[in-house]
Amino acid sequence: MTEKIVTVVNRAGIHARPSALLVQTTKNFISNIYIEKGTDRINAKSIMGIITLGAAYGTELKIIAEGTDEETAVEALVKLFESKFEEE
Numbered sequence: 001m002t003e004k005i006v007t008v009v010n011r012a013g014i015h016a017r018p019s020a021l022l023v024q025t026t027k028n029f030i031s032n033i034y035i036e037k038g039t040d041r042i043n044a045k046s047i048m049g050i051i052t053l054g055a056a057y058g059t060e061l062k063i064i065a066e067g068t069d070e071e072t073a074v075e076a077l078v079k080l081f082e083s084k085f086e087e088e
Helices: 016-026 047-052 070-082
Strands: 002-007 032-037 040-043 060-066
Touching: 002 070, 016 047, 016 070, 032 070, 040 047, 060 070
Parallel strands: none
Antiparallel strands: 002 060, 032 040, 032 060
8 A cells, every 4th residue: 555645735726627637647547546635535536526525725635545556656646736737
């Protein structure tokens, strides 16, 4: 299992477009991928799950992946967060 904590740094937070980018990225991996906010854990391959997290600017999230390509999967998602989902 690979885990990484990220912070939402894009001003608009995780809305529909970033959620779609996250799901598109996770679909490239075999591993089970989850995002946690507090005690809530959602499947990162579910756009509705991501949107319902309500992750606003400054929110800390934990990315968790389990499987054969878990490290690569986590790295790919971290890059999306660091790039502010290419919105700014």
